[in-house]
Amino acid sequence: MELLKDLEFRGLISQVTDEEGLKKVLEDEQIRLYSGFDPTADSLHIGHLLPILTLRRFQIAGHHPIALVGGATGLIGDPSGKKAERTLNTGDIVEEWSNRIKGQLSRFLDFEVQKNPAVIANNFDWIGSLDVISFLRDVGKNFGVNYMLAKDSVQSRIETGISFTEFSYMILQSYDFLKLYQEESCRLQIGGSDQWGNITAGLELIRKSEEDAKAFGLTIPLVTKADGTKFGKTEGGAIWLDREKTSPYEFYQFWINTDDRDVIKYLKFFTFLSRDEIDALQKEVVDAPEKRSAQKALAQEMTAMVHGEESLQQAVNISRALFSGDIAALTADEIEQGFKDVPSFDAAEEEVSLIDLLVAAKISPSKRQAREDISNGAVYVNGERQQELDYTVAKEDAIAQKYIVIRRGKKKYYLINF
Template identity: 55%
Template sequence: MNIIDELLWRDAINQQTDAEGLREYVESNKISLYCGVDPTGDSMHVGHLIPFMVMRRFQLSGHNPVILIGGATGTIGDPSGRNSERQLQTMEQVQDNVDALSAQMKKLFFTEENSQLKMVNNYDWTKELSILDFLREYGKNFNLNTMLAKDTVASRLETGISFTEFSYQILQSMDFLYLFKEEDVRLQIGGADQWGNITSGLDLIRKKEGHEAKAFGLTIPLMLKSDGTKFGKSAGGAIWLDPAKTTPYEFFQFWLNSDDRDVVKYLKYFTFLSKEEIDELAQKVESDPGKREAQRVLAAEMTKFVHSEAALEQAIKISEALFSGDVRALTADEIEAGFKDMPTFESSKETKNLVDWLVDLGIEPSKRQAREDITKGAILMNGERVTDLETNVTAENSFDGKFIIIRKGKKNYSLVKLV
C-alpha cells in the first residue's frame, strides 16, 4: 500500500499543501521528511506521539525521517494553542530538556533496522545568527499582513502577543529552509495547529530557492476523544512517556481504559498492526465489546513500543493482581507503581492492634465498624483475609518493610507506607 493511501486509511491526514504532487513524489522517490518537538519539558506525552507515529510509518516504508529537537524555538515558545505568553525557561533548563527528549527519541525510533534516522537541533544553525542578518536574510521575506492572518497569531491578537512569540513562525520557517538545503528534506509534518507555520516555511523555501522547488506540508487531525475532551489526559493529568512521571502500569491502564468509540481510531493512529488485524479487532468491538480485546491489544502494543516487553509484563502482572485481589506476588516497586493513585496513609513501624491501627489511620471510621468488618471477613491485609480481632500489625506484615496493602470489601484498596 502506498504510504499516502495507508495514512488516508488510518484517517491520519488533515491537510496537504499539494496532495497530488506529494503522492507522485513518494511513488518515485525516497522522500526525506521532518517533524519537530520543542523542549518545553523534560518528557513528551502521548499527544506528542501523534505526528511522530506518522513519521515512523514513512520510515517503515523506506523513506528518510529527520527528527528536529527545537533547542532554539524552545527558547521562544510556540504561540499555537495558547491564550497567554509562555514563561521563558533558562538556557540551562532548555538544554536539559533537549538532552531528555533526545534520549526519548533515540529509545523510540533508533533501531538497528532503522539506523538511517537522523536527529538535529535547530539551535546549531541559529546560535551564531546576528539580529541584523536575521532581519535582512529572513525577516525581509515575511509580509506582516500574512503573518497576522495565521491562525496561531490571529487567535492571540485580542489577548496580546509579544514580538518574541510572534517571530516563532519565522524561526520554524528557517528550519524547513535549512533542512531543505542541507538534508534534502522535502516534507514537513505536524499537528493541525502547525499548518500556518508549515505553509510559512514553504513560502520561504520558494522565495529563496525558486517556485519550482519541490516541498510539501502535511498535517495530522486534532485528536479528540469521543466525548469531545482532549486526548492524552487522565484524572491524574498528562500521560507522559517518562516512566518516572507516568509508570508503565499507569500507561498500560490509560490505553486499556479507552472508550469503545475511540479504540479503533487509536489502533489506526498508534499501532503498526495491519489493516486486516485492525478490521478483525473492530469487528470484535462490535460483536463482543465486554471482552475489550481491542483495548488489550492496544495497551500491549503501546506499552511495548514506548517502554519494553518487560515493562508490559510487569503492567499485566500488577493489573491481574489488583483484579484478583491476590497481591502477595507483587514486589515493593510493583506495589508503588500500581497503587500510586490510590488512598495512601503513613504509619510508624511499631506493633499495634489491627482495630486501633485502622481507626488511627482513618481507613475505618470507628472501632465498632472496624470490628464488624474484620469479623465479617471484609478486611484483607496484603491479600490475606483477617478475621481475628486480636491481630497485630507489625513491620513483618509489610512488603520489604515499606508498604502494607489493606483491602476493604471487593475494590476499596488503601496503601499504607511505613515510615
C-alpha cells in the same frame, strides 16, 4: 500497502500540499522529512506520539526521518493552539529538557539501521548564532505582515494579544525548514494540523530562497475524544512518556479505558497492527463489546512500544491482581506502581495490632469501628480477608518486607509502608 494509502486508511492525513507531487516523489525516491518537538517540559507526552510514529511509518517505508528538537524555538514559544502567552523558560532548563527529549525520541526511531537511519537535529545549532541584523535582513524580509496576520495561529491571538516574540515564531520555524532543506536535502515537513500555517510559511520561504525548489507539507489531525474531553488528560494530569511521571501501569490503564467510540481510531493512529487485524478487532467491538478486545490490544501495543515488554507484563499483573484480589502475587515495584495514588501510612514499628493500625492509618475512625469492620469481613490484608480481632500486622509479612496493602470494603485501598 503504499505509504500514502496506509496513512489515508489510518486517518493520518489532514492537509497536504501538492498531494500528487508528493505521491510521485515518495514512489520514486527515499526522501528526508522532519517534524519538530519543542522542549516545553522535561518529557514528551502522548500528544506527541502521532507525529513521532508517523515519522516511524516513513522510516519503515524506506525514507529518512529527522527529529528536530527545538532548543531555540523552545526559548520563544509557539502560539499555535494557545490562548495566552507562554511562560518563558531559561536557557539552562530548555537545554536540559532538549537532552531528555532526544533520549525519548530514540525509543521510536531507529538511529542504527544502515540503510536509512533517523537523525536528531537541534535548531539552536543555527538559530543560536544568528544575529538580529541578519535575521531581519535575510529572513524577516521574506514575510509580509499581512501574510502573517492571516495565519490561524496569529489570528486566534489577535483579540487576547500576542507579543512580537511569539509573532516571530512562524519565521523561526520557517527558517528551520529552509536550513534543513539546504543542508540535509529535507523536502517534507509533517506536524499537527495546528501547524499548517507555520509549515506553509516555511514552504514559501524555501520558494523565495531556492531556485526550482520542490518541498512539501503534510499535517496530521489533532487527536480528539468522542466524549468531548481532552485526549491525553486524566484526573492526574497529562499522560507522559517518562515512566517517573506516568508509571507503565497508569499508561496501560489510560489505553485500556478507551471509549468504544474511539478505540478503532486510536488503533489506526497509534499502532502498527495491519488492516486485517484492525478490521477483526472492529468486528469484536460490535459483536462482543464486553470483552474489550480492542482496548486490550491497544493497551498492550502502546505499553510495550513505549515502556517495553517487561513493563507491559507488570501492568497486566497489577490489573489482574486488583481484579482478583491476589495482592500477594505482586512484586514491590508493582505495588509502587499500582498503589501510587492511594492513601499511605508509614508504620513506626515492625509489628502492630491490626486494630491499632486501622485507627492510626485513619482507615477506620475508631477502635470500635475497626473491630466492627474486621468482624464483618470488610478488611483485607494483602488480598486476604482478615476477621481475627487479635491479628498482628508485621514487617516480616509485608511484600518484600516493605508493603502491606489494606482494603476496606470493595474499593478503598491503603498502603502501609514499613
